[in-house]
Amino acid sequence: MIPVKGFSGQKVAVLGLGRSGLAAARALRAGGAEPVCWDDNPAARERAEDEGFACSDLRRQGAFDGIATLIVSPGIPHLYPEPNPVVAAALEAGVPVDNDIGLFFRSFSGPEWNNFDTPPRVIAVTGSNGKSTTAALIHHILTETGREAQLAGNIGRGVLDIDPGGDGSVMVLELSSYQTELARALTPDVAVFTNLSPDHLDRHHGLGGYFAAKRRLFAEGGPDRAVIGVDEAEGAFLAGQLSEGPADDRVIRVSVARKLTGPGWQVFARKGFLSEYRKGRQAGSIDLRAIKGLPGAHNHQNACAAYAACRSLGLAPRVIEDALHSYPGLPHRSQIIAEADGVTYVNDSKATNVDSAVKALSAFKKIRWICGGLEKEGGIAALNGAATEVLKAYVIGREAANFAMQLDMDAQVCTSMAAAVEQAVADSQPGETVLLAPAAASFDQYDNFEQRGEDFSEQVKTRLGE
Template sequence: MIPVKGFSGHKVAVLGLGRSGLATARALRAGGAEPVCWDDNPAAREKAEAEGFMCQDLRRQGAFDAIAALIVSPGIPHLYPEPNPVVAAALQAGVPVDNDIGLFFRSLGGAEWDKFDVPPRVVAVTGSNGKSTTAALIHHILTQSGREAQLAGNIGRGVLDIDPGGDGSVVVLELSSYQTELARALTPDVAVFTNLSPDHLDRHGGMGGYFAAKRRLFSEGGPDRAVIGVDEIEGAFLAGQLAEGPGDDRVIRVSVARKLAGPGWQVFARKGFLSEYRKGRQAASIDLRGIKGLPGTHNHQNACSAYAACRALGLAPKMIEDALHSYPGLPHRSQIIAEANGVTFVNDSKATNVDSAVKALGAFKKIRWICGGLEKEGGIAALNDATDEVLCAYVIGREAAGFAMQLSVEARVCTTMAEAVEQAMRDAAPGEIVLLAPAAASFDQYDNFEQRGDDFVAQVQKRL
């Protein structure tokens, strides 16, 4: 646990008592603060009270009297699509609003670091797609290379729930826009921006607000090194804002769309080969094509970002290459779950938006595609430019018929995962791929994308 600093002897309100909320309350108490907790869910309040925390309705008049700060869980909107009443009350009372990420950065260091030869460092990864894989890949490379590392944030453990770092250790954080938009402190040593595509637009008031939330990790944090995916205009703009000139190697530009040139530091992938260039000369090259845990161009982008972050931490190219080959992949992200009778089954339930589904479709040939769910803002028309390898789509979800009508390939309305898997398996021939890449949210039928992916795995396994 990372005890929270700066609030000893003060009352601090905690809104939302899920995983991060409870971890925050514990860390506040460990730092000498008095947490005052609230969640609209009675079961969540009961769980907190069982640990000895005081629960008090933060919606009542005068709730923020004598409160030093309000800490908000990331899943709770604070401004858009409409102001949260508790957050609005705190702001009206002049009470600062923060989240667990902000508390983590303000509490991480201490006098004990003076005895370390190499102080602990933080790598923070954000972006629309690939941030989970990139963060997990960085963590894997570090641990395979013998470095002490912890994985936390939007993946793994809550940030305040991790252990204090040791000499030369690294904390790898995956940070969503929900987490970066509100944190009052953001000071990573290395910050990574994977890419940007439309997502969570209602939460951020549009694309500009969404990009602004991501950008805060760099503009507020001032990392020593920034790894920036430049294949979208927003990434190119961000890299341009951070660099003092073309040769500024504090910015490492990453691409899978083109060869990068110039006097700076670049990492890019073309035709399955990762290349690192510094000062106009090639420094390393890695063949990514045979790495099973990283199929497709989108995973090559993740590999480039992870490689660049690890190089910024001082790891040698050969050490990184060896670790890439042993990376097993993450559940629900281009995860090969079975191979039977020449057919490969891939679970990419994390492809919850059009852009991530397009990337998944581009990673394979001869696809039996299971898709559908709760459509996100912007529609699904862009999918039709990526379906050259799709033999047939098997559409799930409550609005499966409407989803299927928008596709330019043969599509069958299956509604349920069981029926989609049944039909896809019956149709599949040797050499083909049965791919779950929904291009939609899961909430019409499942609690989350993990539950949807688990259902796909279960339906496949029961038929093999």
């Protein structure tokens, strides 16, 4: 646990008592603060009270009298589409609003660091797609090479729930836009921006607000090194803002769309080969094609970003390459769950938006595609031009018929996962891939994308008789 500093003897309100909220309450108490907790869900309040936390309705008049600050969980809106009433009340009372990420960065360092040979480092990863894989890949590389490392944030443990940093240790944080947009302190040593595509637009009041939330990771404190995917206009703009000139190697530019040139520091992948150039000379190269845990161009982008982050810490190219080959992949992200009779079954339930689904579709050949769910803003038209390898679509979800009508390919309305998997298995031939890449949210049929992916995996195993 990271005890929170700066609030000893003060009351701090905590809104939202899920994983991050409860971890924040514990860390505040460990630092001498008095947490005052609230969640609209009675079961969540009961769990907090079982741990000895006081729960008080923060919606009542005068609830913020004597409160030093309000800590808000990531899923609770503070501005768009409209502020949560508790957040609005705090702002009206002049009470600062923060989150667990802000508390982490203000509390992570300590006087014991003066005795370390190498102070702990923080690598923070954000972006629209690939940030989970990139963060997990960085963590994997570090642990495989003998570095003490922890993985937290939007993946793994809550940031305040991790152990204090040791000599030479590295904290790898995956941060969503919900987390970066509100944190009052953001000071990683290395910050990574994977890419940007439309997502969560209602929460951020449009693409500009969404990019602004991501950009805060680089603008609020200023990392020592920034790894920036420059294949979209926003990434190129961000790299330009952070750089002092073409040779400024504090910015490492990453691409899977083109070869990068110039006197600076670049890492790019073309035709399955990763290349690192620095000061106009090649400094490293890796053949990514044989790495089963990283299929497709989108995973090659993740590999480039993770490679660049680890190189910024001084790891050698060949050491990183060896670690890449042992990376098993993340559940629900281009995860190969079975291979039978020449057919490969891939679970990419995390492909919850069109852009991530497009990347999954480009990673495989001869695809029997299971898709559908709760459509996100912007529609699914972009899928049609990217589905050249799709032999047939098997559409799930409550609005499966409407989803299928928008596809310009052979599409069968299945509605349920069981029916989709049964038909896809029956139709498949050797050399083909049955791919779950929904291009939609899961909430019409499942609690989350993990549950959807687990259902797919179980249905596949059932059909294959495993």
